[in-house]
Amino acid sequence: MALPQDRLENALDDKKPTFSESEARAEAERCLYCADAPCIKACPTEIDIPTFIKKIASGNVRGSAKTIFDQNLLGYSCSRVCPVEELCVGDCVYTGWGRDPIPIGRLQRYATEKATKPEEKALFTPKARKDKKVALIGAGPASLACAGYLALEGVEAIIFEKRAVAGGLNTTGIAPYKLHAQDALHEVEWVQSFGVKIETGVEVGKDHLTGQKLLDAYDAVFIGVGLGEDTKLGVPGEDGPGVVGATAWIEEMKLHKKQGEKLGHVVVVGGGNTAIDVARECALLGAASVTMVYRRSAKEMSGYAHEMEGARVEGVQLVESAQPVGFVRSAQGELTAIRVARTEGGKNIPGTEYEIPCDLAAVAIGQSKLRALASEFPGVEVDARGCLKADPATGRTGNAKVFTGGDCVNGGKEVVNAVADGRNAARTLLAAWGF
Amino acid sequence: MADLSIDFCGIKSPNPFWLASAPPTNTGEQIMRAFDAGWGGAVWKTLGDPIVNVTSRFGAVDLGTYKMMGLNNIELITDRPLEVNLREIREVKRRYPKHVIIASLMTETKEDWRVLIQKCEDAGADGLELNFGCPHGMCERGMGSSVGQEPKLLAEITAWTKEFAKTPVLVKLTPNTGDIVEAGLAAVAGGGDGISLINTVKSIVGVDLDRMVPLPRVGNASTNGGYCGPAVKPIALHLLAALAREEGIKIPISGIGGISNWRDAAEFIALGSTSVQVCTAVMHYGYRIVEDMIEGLSNFLDEKGMKSVNELRGKAVGNYQEWGDLDLGYKLIAKIDAEKCIGCQLCVTACHDGAHQCIFTGNEEKTRPPHAHAHGKATPPTPFPIGKIAGPRVPWVDEPECVGCNLCQLVCPVSGCITMQEVPGGAADTWNARVREGRNKVPGGIHD
Numbered sequence: 061m062a063l064p065q066d067r068l069e070n071a072l073d074d075k076k077p078t079f080s081e082s083e084a085r086a087e088a089e090r091c092l093y094c095a096d097a098p099c100i101k102a103c104p105t106e107i108d109i110p111t112f113i114k115k116i117a118s119g120n121v122r123g124s125a126k127t128i129f130d131q132n133l134l135g136y137s138c139s140r141v142c143p144v145e146e147l148c149v150g151d152c153v154y155t156g157w158g159r160d161p162i163p164i165g166r167l168q169r170y171a172t173e174k175a176t177k178p179e180e181k182a183l184f185t186p187k188a189r190k191d192k193k194v195a196l197i198g199a200g201p202a203s204l205a206c207a208g209y210l211a212l213e214g215v216e217a218i219i220f221e222k223r224a225v226a227g228g229l230n231t232t233g234i235a236p237y238k239l240h241a242q243d244a245l246h247e248v249e250w251v252q253s254f255g256v257k258i259e260t261g262v263e264v265g266k267d268h269l270t271g272q273k274l275l276d277a278y279d280a281v282f283i284g285v286g287l288g289e290d291t292k293l294g295v296p297g298e299d300g301p302g303v304v305g306a307t308a309w310i311e312e313m314k315l316h317k318k319q320g321e322k323l324g325h326v327v328v329v330g331g332g333n334t335a336i337d338v339a340r341e342c343a344l345l346g347a348a349s350v351t352m353v354y355r356r357s358a359k360e361m362s363g364y365a366h367e368m369e370g371a372r373v374e375g376v377q378l379v380e381s382a383q384p385v386g387f388v389r390s391a392q393g394e395l396t397a398i399r400v401a402r403t404e405g406g407k408n409i410p411g412t413e414y415e416i417p418c419d420l421a422a423v424a425i426g427q428s429k430l431r432a433l434a435s436e437f438p439g440v441e442v443d444a445r446g447c448l449k450a451d452p453a454t455g456r457t458g459n460a461k462v463f464t465g466g467d468c469v470n471g472g473k474e475v476v477n478a479v480a481d482g483r484n485a486a487r488t489l490l491a492a493w494g495f
Numbered sequence: 496m497a498d499l500s501i502d503f504c505g506i507k508s509p510n511p512f513w514l515a516s517a518p519p520t521n522t523g524e525q526i527m528r529a530f531d532a533g534w535g536g537a538v539w540k541t542l543g544d545p546i547v548n549v550t551s552r553f554g555a556v557d558l559g560t561y562k563m564m565g566l567n568n569i570e571l572i573t574d575r576p577l578e579v580n581l582r583e584i585r586e587v588k589r590r591y592p593k594h595v596i597i598a599s600l601m602t603e604t605k606e607d608w609r610v611l612i613q614k615c616e617d618a619g620a621d622g623l624e625l626n627f628g629c630p631h632g633m634c635e636r637g638m639g640s641s642v643g644q645e646p647k648l649l650a651e652i653t654a655w656t657k658e659f660a661k662t663p664v665l666v667k668l669t670p671n672t673g674d675i676v677e678a679g680l681a682a683v684a685g686g687g688d689g690i691s692l693i694n695t696v697k698s699i700v701g702v703d704l705d706r707m708v709p710l711p712r713v714g715n716a717s718t719n720g721g722y723c724g725p726a727v728k729p730i731a732l733h734l735l736a737a738l739a740r741e742e743g744i745k746i747p748i749s750g751i752g753g754i755s756n757w758r759d760a761a762e763f764i765a766l767g768s769t770s771v772q773v774c775t776a777v778m779h780y781g782y783r784i785v786e787d788m789i790e791g792l793s794n795f796l797d798e799k800g801m802k803s804v805n806e807l808r809g810k811a812v813g814n815y816q817e818w819g820d821l822d823l824g825y826k827l828i829a830k831i832d833a834e835k836c837i838g839c840q841l842c843v844t845a846c847h848d849g850a851h852q853c854i855f856t857g858n859e860e861k862t863r864p865p866h867a868h869a870h871g872k873a874t875p876p877t878p879f880p881i882g883k884i885a886g887p888r889v890p891w892v893d894e895p896e897c898v899g900c901n902l903c904q905l906v907c908p909v910s911g912c913i914t915m916q917e918v919p920g921g922a923a924d925t926w927n928a929r930v931r932e933g934r935n936k937v938p939g940g941i942h943d
């Protein structure tokens with residue numbers, strides 16, 4: 061699906077552009093080629109990092125990409141969206157040594173981007189068709205990885221996606237300065253080139269496609285539906301123009317809003333990575349001001365410190381220990397301010413309420429769980445948090461034919477975790493079938 | 496500040512740093528800039544009948560991100576008319592009377608040598624260097640290394656030049672020979688006043704794998720060239736030391752080959768050089784590198800309490816010995832500093848795959864390989880080292896099994912993290928002593 065170029069997200073450039081060949085080689089040469097390398101252990105998909113890096117150094121970029129894709133089929137998007145400071149790069153021996161660590165993500169981008177260019181010879185040839193077919197629900201990273209690995213082994217893989225676009229949050233949610241929607245869709249097309257089919261606009265559980273129909277027609281089903289709608293605050297004045305769910309707004313900004321749209325004074329509610337993302341995006345898009353409101357102290361934020369640091373540099377203000385109690389609207393119903401109370405230990409302190417004027421408030425306090433889907437499949441259970449239950453190593457659920465992984469299982473981690481889950485489910489199936 | 500001036504068989508130079516005969520000494524204009532930068536002398540780009548050069552001419556070996564670890568060239572001697580070069584020599588000597596100009600020469604017949612030498616000396620050259628080293632192009636015409644490889648010819652041509660020369664004659668040797676001492680003795684026999692070495696090592700620097708043509712490429716073909724730069728330094732040091740400790744060679748030596756900084760220069764001088772010559776490092780970074788060479792060498796001499804660079808000369812020659820005279824009783828083992836270790840475990844892999852299987856990780860007993868010399872299991876140290884940086888990833892050395900080879904220390908990226916420590920070994924002993932005393936039978940030989 062081709063997206064228009066003048067989308068608002070395209071006003072933001074890559075923060076970490078692709079390395080040139082000489083940059084990549086120079087950085088690759090610095091890698092020590094550690095034995096039993098700690099960076100590998102810190103990667104949820106356990107990519108053989110020293111090996112792929114040394115292949116860049118020798119000029120074997122194709123082999124480098126193969127090393128990456130063997131463990132992580134979405135190694136391209138991961139290279140751009142992974143919070144490497146918390147993962148591989150965080151554990152690079154140079155980090156502990158107090159020196160600049162190896163930019164593993166950017167090297168991974170260099171290799172995967174270069175080796176999958178349309179003018180390059182295809183990196184993989186899918187094996188001959190086998191008589192097995194798998195249905196996958198949701199076209200996010202978890203399902204794409206699972207379907208891709210299956211298709212390469214000759215298994216028929218078809219993904220049903222409720223949205224009009226595939227890619228999951230890679231397309232609709234990632235901050236544009238990391239990955240633009242069009243690049244996420246290129247990766248989806250690359251996976252489709254292995255024979256993976258994607259039907260968009262089909263919601264399993266609705267649209268007459270029940271779980272039972274899938275169980276009847278396919279040898280196995282993989283559930284990779286991610287998370288649901290943004291959670292609401294449940295305070296007066298929330299419903300109406302100007303108050304938006306964070307992921308809903310990001311999706312609009314990435315896919316539908318046009319360049320030239322101006323942002324006024326923005327308040328973001330929340331302290332997680334989605335909150336920081338939306339705040340940084342607004343600040344970089346030229347908002348008159350961006351204020352984050354978080355109910356506990358900065359130290360307790362679940363968002364990454366390096367992301368918050370970046371947000372501060374870009375001009376985002378943080379109001380700690382405060383919590384919304386309502387939204388203030390004009391006679392015409394327009395949003396004029398958010399009313400907050402100071403908090404202690406997350407609880408409001410009476411009599412401390414005040415208003416922060418704003419014309420846009422983005423609520424980023426979490427997303428709902430899509431627990432209803434579990435009831436479509438007998439035996440598939442949901443835990444107390446509303447997440448689907450699965451064995452992390454194999455993706456197996458309580459139903460022998462049903463596998464699952466990604467955000468709908470872990471409650472919302474990273475793309476790379478979703479890829480690891482999808483890959484593990486594919487490996488379990490392939491092993492069970494003897495392929 | 497220590498005195499850096501030298502006297503090279505009568506040629507006085509403000510310091511031991513000379514430019515080798517090569518592109519940095521192509522013209523008078525360049526050499527004057529080099530003298531302004533601090534170089535003490537220059538060996539002019541080899542003179543003779545002008546030649547025609549090809550394009551391209553150079554190729555290099557990069558080591559990781561370090562460019563030009565080794566340089567290869569297929570350039571010939573000067574391509575400029577002799578008269579122009581002589582005019583410039585005259586001009587440089589007029590403006591820089593205290594700096595050294597040596598004319599490098601290459602020609603064929605005795606008469607040619609006579610005329611060339613006379614012209615150069617008339618122009619004011621302080622000395623002459625006979626280029627018996629060039630290993631490409633010129634040697635196929637019966638000059639350069641084809642002379643350096645034939646001791647008889649080398650001695651004969653050197654003797655011709657001595658008939659005509661009033662200034663000192665330096666013989667520049669090629670490393671492309673089986674026995675450098677033979678060549679050195681031939682230079683002495685011919686009456687040479689000094690020796691320069693090394694010229695470049697015969698080489699093919701690489702292959703263009705798309706065109707299937709060796710490098711550097713000239714159209715669709717190439718030829719062997721001469722290799723120099725940091726990569727050749729160890730070869731040059733050995734050849735230098737072999738001459739320096741030879742009884743029959745008393746004439747001064749100008750050391751060349753891969754010298755890039757004062758430390759390299761100091762090593763050459765310690766192994767017997769009186770002056771040192773530099774080409775590649777200047778082609779890479781320019782004349783300006785001499786500033787650090789002068790400063791670094793004099794700081795070093797001051798630190799060691801040496802008043803003059805002459806005190807350094809030859810200091811390490813006596814300690815260059817035959818293998819058979821090395822002490823078999825001397826023992827070192829590797830020690831890892833847990834505080835400095837970053838946990839890369841390169842030492843573990845290197846020791847296991849490339850040495851003696853005696854570095855381990857993890858706080859449990861390890862089974863030694865079946866060929867181990869020490870008996871029983873290898874036990875981790877107590878307390879088990881927990882590093883400041885690497886935590887429990889710090890490896891440990893099975894000391895009874897360590898043969899002290901240095902490999903782990905060589906691969907460790909953290910300087911000072913692995914040190915080789917002296918431990919009590921056996922009584923002093925050498926292989927040569929064992930041979931003399933008939934103790935040289937090691938069990939497990941071909942006839943056991």
Ligand SMILES: Cc1cc2nc3c(=O)[nH]c(=O)nc-3n(C[C@H](O)[C@H](O)[C@H](O)COP(=O)(O)OP(=O)(O)OC[C@H]3O[C@@H](n4cnc5c(N)ncnc54)[C@H](O)[C@@H]3O)c2cc1C
Nearest residue numbers: 198200201202222228229264285286466467473474475478
């Ligand atoms: C704003 C935001 C920013 C993020 N930034 C990063 C980042 O920088 N780096 C990072 O690594 N991770 C980031 N994440 C997390 C990451 O995007 C997710 O962990 C990852 O996308 C999870 O993949 P998934 O396949 O499990 O689910 P998703 O990517 O959510 O995909 C699920 C798909 O299933 C579809 N679906 C749902 N229900 C149905 C149904 N019933 N029928 C058919 N289709 C259905 C959805 O439309 C969606 O396309 C971010 C998340 C958010 C919200």
Ligand SMILES: Cc1cc2nc3c(=O)[nH]c(=O)nc-3n(C[C@H](O)[C@H](O)[C@H](O)COP(=O)(O)O)c2cc1C
Nearest residue numbers: 515516517541568693694723724752753773774775
């Ligand atoms: C491009 C080039 C041309 C050279 N030309 C000559 C030459 O004409 N005469 C000569 O005696 N040596 C010549 N040499 C050899 C150098 O003088 C020197 O012996 C050799 O490069 C080793 O020193 P280095 O490692 O410092 O470069 C040349 C070297 C190079 C790289």
Ligand code: SF4
Nearest residue numbers: 091092094099152153
């Ligand atoms: S830890 Fe760092 S240096 Fe070591 S292999 Fe990994 S990326 Fe390379």
Ligand code: SF4
Nearest residue numbers: 518550551552553778
């Ligand atoms: S170094 Fe100078 S002469 Fe040589 S190719 Fe480059 S520009 Fe030309």
Ligand code: SF4
Nearest residue numbers: 836837839840842907
């Ligand atoms: S090579 Fe050095 S830094 Fe690396 S593990 Fe061994 S001792 Fe530690």
